[in-house]
Amino acid sequence: MSARGRxxxxxxxxxxxxxxxxxxxxxxxxxxxxxxxLSHAITTRELEARHATDYVxxxxxxLRAFDTVGEEAILFAAVTGVVMLMRNMREEDHxxxxxxxxxxxxxxxxxxxxxxxxxxxxxxxxxxxxxxLHGALTPGGGFxxxxxxxxxxxxxxxxxRYLTLKRIAPDWMIEVLESSGAAGLVLIGVGGLVFGxxxxxNFLPYGTPDELLSAGTMPMVSVAVGLEVTGALLLIFSEFLxxxxxxxxxxxxxx
Amino acid sequence: MTVLQVSALAIVALCGTAIxxxxxxxxxxxxxAILGFALTALFFAFQAPDVAxxxxxxxxxxxxLIVLSALRRLADQNPEGRGKESSGAQAExxxxxxx
Numbered sequence: 001m002s003a004r005g006r007x008x009x010x011x012x013x014x015x016x017x018x019x020x021x022x023x024x025x026x027x028x029x030x031x032x033x034x035x036x037x038l039s040h041a042i043t044t045r046e047l048e049a050r051h052a053t054d055y056v057x058x059x060x061x062x063l064r065a066f067d068t069v070g071e072e073a074i075l076f077a078a079v080t081g082v083v084m085l086m087r088n089m090r091e092e093d094h095x096x097x098x099x100x101x102x103x104x105x106x107x108x109x110x111x112x113x114x115x116x117x118x119x120x121x122x123x124x125x126x127x128x129x130x131x132x133l134h135g136a137l138t139p140g141g142g143f144x145x146x147x148x149x150x151x152x153x154x155x156x157x158x159x160x161r162y163l164t165l166k167r168i169a170p171d172w173m174i175e176v177l178e179s180s181g182a183a184g185l186v187l188i189g190v191g192g193l194v195f196g197x198x199x200x201x202n203f204l205p206y207g208t209p210d211e212l213l214s215a216g217t218m219p220m221v222s223v224a225v226g227l228e229v230t231g232a233l234l235l236i237f238s239e240f241l242x243x244x245x246x247x248x249x250x251x252x253x254x255x
Numbered sequence: 256m257t258v259l260q261v262s263a264l265a266i267v268a269l270c271g272t273a274i275x276x277x278x279x280x281x282x283x284x285x286x287x288a289i290l291g292f293a294l295t296a297l298f299f300a301f302q303a304p305d306v307a308x309x310x311x312x313x314x315x316x317x318x319x320l321i322v323l324s325a326l327r328r329l330a331d332q333n334p335e336g337r338g339k340e341s342s343g344a345q346a347e348x349x350x351x352x353x354x
Contacts, residue, residue: 031256031301056305131308139304147312154320233317240324244331 051206052215054134057141061221065200068221069185072228076182079232086239117159124152128226135222136215142222146229154237165241169234178231184224188217263297284322291315 001009042063043055052058060068128149131140157165192201207214270290277283291314298307 031260054305140308141305144305144308144312147316151312151316154316233320237320237324240321240328244324244327 049206050202050215050218051209052136052218053209054136054138054141056139057135057222058215058218060141061135061218061225062200062202062216065189065221068225069189069200072182072185072225075228075232076178079178079235082236083239086243089243114159117155120155121152121159124148124155128152128230132223132226133212133219135226136218137210137212142225143229145222145226147233149226149230150233150237153234157241165238169238171235171238174231174234174238176231178228178235181224181226181228181231184227185221188220188224192217257300260297260300263293263300266293267297280326281323284319284326287322288315288319291318 042059046063047055047058050058050062052062128145128151130145131138131148132142132145135141135145153165153169156168189200192203193199195201195203202216202218204216204220206216209215213219267290270286270293274283274286274290277286291310294314295307295311298304298310
């Protein structure tokens with residue numbers, strides 16, 4: 001089909017879709033006009049009883065913590081798949097290329113980028129730890145904190161050489177980080193099973209609201225999820241980076 | 256719908272259109288990071304700070320890291336005969352078939 005034919009088809013079907021969409025959106029209630037009974041019951045009774053002030057994270061890490069365990073298992077399986085594929089794709093005699101890749105100075109990085117990257121490392125790590133510990137108190141939580149913390153070593157790579165990234169975040173450490181996060185989450189659930197009879201039961205004392213050690217097991221779950229997401233993203237990133245740096249001397253078509 | 260929400264929606268629509276109309280994958284990646292910023296502002300304007308934070312970190316950190324590494328890998332697989340003007344990431348079909 002020619003480009004003009006495609007554009008014509010899009011215009012016709014796009015107009016039809018827009019009409020149907022506008023008709024459908026016309027009868028929706030206004031923004032903020034919500035009458036859900038279950039959500040009102042949950043937010044006014046359950047979450048307040050647990051002395052958590054960030055209801056979204058409290059739902060993720062306490063009331064629906066089983067879904068979070070499933071999500072972490074998905075992330076773990078995905079990263080395992082990526083690592084298995086990428087490490088299998090590396091060639092056997094890559095030692096010389098590996099040394100060349102390790103000496104790879106991030107070319108084209110101006111001084112401004114390197115200085116800014118150095119500043120960003122401290123900010124990212126501090127903000128990531130803040131988000132992680134205040135999971136149940138302020139917007140944020142384990143997942144966001146994990147990705148912000150994973151950006152720290154990645155920015156180190158921008159600021160210096162690739163070898164520095166490998167030295168501060170070696171493969172074995174990232175793997176231990178991710179596995180301990182995933183295992184920690186399941187162990188907290190087992191702790192709920194042991195002390196409360198229900199998997200992922202919130203068995204720690206709730207404390208006073210707005211303190212770091214409040215809302216039971218929510219800070220612990222937040223830290224565990226943060227550890228796992230950090231490890232997962234760093235593992236993915238270092239595998240992708242290995243591939244892109246090691247392949248710079250590879251001929252096309254050779255695998 | 257306040258002015259802030261409407262303008263955030265308009266900026267998101269503009270960014271999305273700009274991504275689609277751009278031919279180079281490298282520029283599209285940068286535009287996706289900018290779209291992430293616009294979506295963060297949108298979610299914040301609609302009173303969802305958790306979602307805004309998730310969108311910011313995913314679209315600003317995780318997505319560019321992975322996509323740029325993949326683009327670099329694909330670009331290195333290009334034969335040297337391709338001009339410097341290449342749009343960055345299109346590997347040849349015969350090469351692709353050997354994976």
